[in-house]
Amino acid sequence: MPQPAPTARSTAIYLLDQVLGEQKLLSELNAAYEPLSPPDRARAQRLAVETLRGMERADRLLQRHLNKRPAPHVMNVLRLATVELAHGGDAHGVVNDAVNLVASSKRHNRLKGLVNAVLRKMTAEAPEKWNDLRMPRLPKWLRNPLVQAWGGEAVMAMEAAHYAGAPLDITAKTDPKQAQKALGGVLLPTGSIRLAGNVQVSKLPGYEAGDWWVQDAAAALPARILNVQPGEKVLDMCAAPGGKTLQLAAAGAEVTALDISNGRLARVRENLARTGLSAQVIAGDALEHDGLYDAILLDAPCSATGTIRRHPDLPFAKDGSEFLGLFELQARMIDHAVGLLKPGGRLLFCTCSLLPDEGEVQVEEALTRHRTLKTDAQALEIPGVDPAWISEEGGLRLRPDYWADQGGMDGFYIACLRKD
Ligand SMILES: C[S@@+](CC[C@H](N)C(=O)[O-])C[C@H]1O[C@@H](n2cnc3c(N)ncnc32)[C@H](O)[C@@H]1O
Numbered sequence: 001m002p003q004p005a006p007t008a009r010s011t012a013i014y015l016l017d018q019v020l021g022e023q024k025l026l027s028e029l030n031a032a033y034e035p036l037s038p039p040d041r042a043r044a045q046r047l048a049v050e051t052l053r054g055m056e057r058a059d060r061l062l063q064r065h066l067n068k069r070p071a072p073h074v075m076n077v078l079r080l081a082t083v084e085l086a087h088g089g090d091a092h093g094v095v096n097d098a099v100n101l102v103a104s105s106k107r108h109n110r111l112k113g114l115v116n117a118v119l120r121k122m123t124a125e126a127p128e129k130w131n132d133l134r135m136p137r138l139p140k141w142l143r144n145p146l147v148q149a150w151g152g153e154a155v156m157a158m159e160a161a162h163y164a165g166a167p168l169d170i171t172a173k174t175d176p177k178q179a180q181k182a183l184g185g186v187l188l189p190t191g192s193i194r195l196a197g198n199v200q201v202s203k204l205p206g207y208e209a210g211d212w213w214v215q216d217a218a219a220a221l222p223a224r225i226l227n228v229q230p231g232e233k234v235l236d237m238c239a240a241p242g243g244k245t246l247q248l249a250a251a252g253a254e255v256t257a258l259d260i261s262n263g264r265l266a267r268v269r270e271n272l273a274r275t276g277l278s279a280q281v282i283a284g285d286a287l288e289h290d291g292l293y294d295a296i297l298l299d300a301p302c303s304a305t306g307t308i309r310r311h312p313d314l315p316f317a318k319d320g321s322e323f324l325g326l327f328e329l330q331a332r333m334i335d336h337a338v339g340l341l342k343p344g345g346r347l348l349f350c351t352c353s354l355l356p357d358e359g360e361v362q363v364e365e366a367l368t369r370h371r372t373l374k375t376d377a378q379a380l381e382i383p384g385v386d387p388a389w390i391s392e393e394g395g396l397r398l399r400p401d402y403w404a405d406q407g408g409m410d411g412f413y414i415a416c417l418r419k420d
Pocket of ligand 1: 237260261264284285
């Protein structure tokens with residue numbers, strides 16, 4: 001039997017199979033979109049993301065009608081269809097497509113009747129009951145340490161933010177007010193421009209001209225806090241894909257953008273070319289880099305647990321087992337960066353993580369190892385930063401549940417360290 005051509009739905013189910021069954025991140029699965037048209041690519045991605053966000057609710061509705069859980073692929077077909085139905089999808093199209101997807105698989109064909117029967121029930125139940133089900137929770141491997149760090153109430157607020165997803169934030173190359181006039185949206189108190197999530201970025205005014213770039217409002221703060229001056233010699237130690245490099249270059253610094261990944265550095269080069277900004281781009285290991293700098297921005301490789309609003313695949317694809325290695329690498333990177341700083345220089349350490357091991361604890365331990373270092377809490381006093389976000393050791397703790405009524409922000413930790 002010839003295989004039907006991939007559709008947005010069949011691709012979304014393939015993505016779910018890979019994330020949930022093979023522990024792949026969606027960012028590793030870009031090849032799956034290749035046969036699709038651009039609108040179908042966006043739809044496949046949206047369907048997979050919405051299913052991952054709502055999976056706990058879908059499973060709770062489905063389990064009442066399943067004596068035993070079917071094969072993972074069939075379960076993913078049911079989940080996706082249930083989420084679509086809950087969100088007002090056309091019942092006839094959703095159910096038919098789900099049945100056909102199962103029928104076209106030799107292995108699962110015999111389950112098409114079950115899929116049809118269960119989804120007919122979901123047609124009525126999913127839209128009616130969806131919003132009464134509890135907010136989907138993080139898996140225990142991540143939830144437990146977060147509850148320990150921030151308390152149960154805060155984690156529930158974070159889970160609500162993860163479920164809500166993220167808007168589109170933009171950093172202007174020069175004048176944020178002018179960019180906001182051209183783009184619409186809201187100018188946030190920290191200077192980022194916020195647009196509703198579902199827009200095609202490359203069609204927005206000023207994209208071709210390189211007047212701005214996409215960057216979460218929280219991710220825009222490290223470079224603002226480092227506050228580099230024209231002509232300063234600055235190292236962006238883990239630079240790719242380059243949002244912070246662009247900010248440093250736009251401020252007029254003499255920037256070296258270093259990253260170990262040549263593939264990811266291609267994005268830095270593209271971003272620099274589009275925006276007409278300049279930086280010296282170097283592929284290399286931060287731990288082996290030489291030089292002497294006025295300021296270093298270390299946006300270290302981390303668990304990325306602060307970005308779950310945008311990447312709901314992460315809690316399913318990861319289990320935390322590789323995080324210890326990252327914590328150690330972050331400490332070694334801080335130590336190496338301290339050796340590259342001129343006396344009086346600043347090290348901006350940040351991670352897009354919710355785990356204190358990648359933030360507060362890293363800085364407390366760095367201060368113990370390096371008596372010449374001090375946190376500069378004053379540097380954190382920039383427009384839009386709430387003083388309540390400043391932590392004991394003098395860093396800034398940002399969480400996805402902050403700014404809840406304005407669309408949230410990514411989780412981040414940021415500290416500005418000064419060397420005597
Ligand atoms: C959090 S991302 C950086 C994001 C970037 N600063 C931005 O704003 O677009 C971490 C980066 O660290 C890089 N990296 C990992 N290990 C490294 C190493 N030993 N030396 C240099 N870069 C490294 C990764 O390739 C990745 O691009």
